[in-house]
Amino acid sequence: MTLDMANFFILIWFGLILFAAIIEILTMDLTSVWFAISAVIAFILALVGIAIEIQIAVFIIISIILIVSVRPLAKRYFRTNIIGTNADRLIGQTATVTKEIRPGERGEVKVDGKYWSAIHSGSDIIETNEKVEILAIEGNKLIVVKL
Secondary structure: OOOOHHHHHHHHHHHHHHHHHHHHHHHOOOOHHHHHHHHHHHHHHHHHOOOHHHHHHHHHHHHHHHHHHHHHHHHHHOOOOOOOOHHHHHOOOEEEEEEOEOOOOOEEEEEOOEEEEEEOOOOOOEOOOOEEEEEEEEOOEEEEEEO
């Protein structure tokens, strides 16, 4: 039994659907799923008997369109590894230094009635009772700058 090109491409598209789906399941990166969807459409075209060149062109075009337009939206929608905290509201606020902050060392600041470890990237010492602005939160410490 010989396999003609039309039947060969039916098997190719089916194999590509399975391969892309398995890769997507293993990585969950929202990349391979678009190839699987494009391969499903090409597979349907192959079953109907559309020319191989059109199948390939449709696969490539739909893959590009899905990756460029739908992937960014889907990534934003399914973003699950970001844990929102209310500590982000501290950024931009003014805090009072409670333990001096030396270059390259941790000090301590008080903001909203709570004490936080703090560091700064400057070369000067920030003394106790001086005011600082909170620039960022890195782990459990605040990045501050002297006002």
